[in-house]
Amino acid sequence: MKPIKVGLLGLGTVGTGVVRIVENHQHDLLSQSGSPIEIAKILVQNKNKTRNISVSSDILTENPWDVVENPEIDVIVEVMGGIELSKKLILTALDHGKHIVTANKDLMALHGPEILARAAEKRCDVFYEASVAGGIPIIRTLVEGFTSDRITKIMGIVNGTTNYILTKMSQEGAAYEDVLKEAQQLGYAEADPTSDVEGFDAARKMTILSTLGFRANVALSDVEVRGISKVSKEDIAYGKRLGYEVKLLGIAERQDDAISISVQPTMVKHSHPLASVNGVFNAVYVYGEAVGETMFYGPGAGEMPTATSVVADLVAVVRNLNLGINGRRGFVPYKEKKLKTDEQIVSKNFILLHVEDKAGVLAQITQVFAEYEVSLESVLQHPNRTNSLAEIIVITHDANKAAMTKVLKRFESMDVVQAIKSVYRVEG
Template identity: 45%
Template sequence: MDDSEIKVAILGLGTVGSGVAKILLKNSYNISQKVNNTVKLVKVLDKDLTRERELNLPADVMTDNPDDVLLDPEIDIIVETIGGINPTKEFVIKALKAKKHVVTANKEMVAKYGNELFKLADKNEVDFYFEASVGGGIPIIRSLKESLTANQIQEVMGIVNGTTNYILTKMIQEGVKFDNVLAEAQQKGYAEPDPTSDIEGYDSAYKLSILSAIAFGSSVNIDDIHLEGISDIRQEDITYAKELGYVIKLLAIGKEVDEEIEVRVHPTMIPDDHPLAAVNDAFNAIFVKGDAVGELMYYGQGAGSMPTGSAIVADLIDVIRNINYKTNNRISCSCYEDKDVKSMSDIISKYYIRLEVIDEPGVLSSVSGIFGDNNVSIESVIQKGKVDDTVPLVLVTHQVTEGDIQTALKEIKELDRVNEIGSLFRVED
């Protein structure tokens, strides 16, 4: 073994940071053998040095002063596990300018500022790796950048948020109401005290931005991603979905169609025999379609201390190999084109629609007439019994543009015998 020592520091000792530290300590011998160096964890930043931790590290390793990490000339690689933008982005910039390699799991920072950070890393001839930013322990970034690089990627679609998938699994399998499952998820630590980023889809959008940029070779602005969360999903829609042979999942969907990129995050009905339909609880799965390789699916734990730590340490090992062999093998931005993002009104999909209507003759005819006038054809209809003088009218359309469906629904909403448009879900077959 080479006697040279690689010194590593961690910013943040929360769930993910603790996982990284545990792996580095537990597997230190194997890691050192694989890279032909001694790998030593020398500093860990934690804002509260007095709190109780599951992992006890020596006092001289712990610090609450960022400069003890960022300005230490002995430290070779910094692992960022704080998350968020402030002050994290400034810490990372300071580290890169100090010519330290950086490994991160921070999907928001990579999605919003990745290009800036990649350029800074290149300028300072250091690595900026981010495998753990999408899919936890699933090696999706490296697969898209390396193993599938010969392909023209046509589609990336997946369940990339474990919290929402856990909630929907409980709602589907046990009939539990959304609010009750959310409270349970918070108690188990699957959901944050403020669950907005998860349940409203922001977390999935950050990850889709990263995946789409790599898959389609063009930057995707977060603001260009159509976004809907899961908080409005009702049990009746889950029931009707089952009756129609579908399962509801929160999907991140990226497609390239006619040199335009289609990016959206929303609850989606998929056939109950689709591979993604069987992905339950807090697991993630990402479906990829390439022109040469065909269809692939990556499945595994998408979050958590050890799975995410596994991806981070794998990146760390790659960085050390780059250092040893003095290679310029940086995983940087592969955005070599500037493709337009397709307007949501132009996307084509099937739709599930639930209307609450007055139980009178001619309602279905009126609704069908408006749909027909707007180029919307109906594939199937379910009509159930009365609930407080109204009946649910459930329809599934054939393929139609979003613009046409929205125009039709505006007109249908004005009908006297339509009480409300209860729900709308896009259907991916």
């Protein structure tokens, strides 16, 4: 039986996992895909580097064109990351009729439509299950499992680093900076953690998930992003007392034809299934009109979980090769994208204010909410022990973002309000 030949771009953590699975599971992969799978070329930065996996040096190359233009290669597996070079290599590979499996969320979030259009034109497959939530087959679920339903909400804990940090802060009452430092030492956070902690990584993943879930081309710039670097241990402690955990959630919502997508630290009610997703785990909560509540939970990263998703995609490509249907089962967004206005974006909110501790202040504060027709679920006031101010915590009922912006603007201009300490969306 003719083996399917794979060109692997990158032999880092995930690439190594892919080689391991393809080598160790030959029989299973053959039984399921119908063909033997052979890794025929691997692009590396340095052929002579010592590696913790044994691969024949004959198949290593430092020249990417050796791989993507190689007439022997049927499928390209891209696990090198980065954007510009990866894009160039993938488009070239498609032009040479090769199918693509990629784990590259940055690339798919920024250039997904262009790559998928080229693939459709060339009748090639492009699969990218590993680009979101590592080992959780969430892309398959959205594309195949929920074809019959209309998804109204996707909420995801899709960044393991920030979930690790928030979990530690919550469990140990620790400060953000201390936990970040610890996460960096453990290798859970990068030396420059910006992409994770400021929410950019999660935003890329939400771009991909919302495109699939809402079947409309969502752009990265459509996602409103706020990270966790301003989350204080006090916020977490207050949240806890009121029955909430702070989680960095990607939230994509649809009402009628209008959608909104955001990433932000969110107060999640303890009883909600996302509230107990801890540490580096990921979870994606999907609400469909017909199915109701579902949630998909698993490891968001790591060598073997991510490689599992990559190789599952590879098996799908090989199955399609054997059926002669590549490029014909791809996902095509068929809906027009329409973003919600601020008046249409609705949520509950948590607001912590520091105010002057004197008579009538609470009345003034609640009066502002009333003025903009924001109704309140609960209000808590007590003196702050470390200064002469009072703290007011308000949880609103559903309120639209335009009204909330006006409320907060008014607070900024009021003398009795010393500081708007924190504002969180509330879910669950």
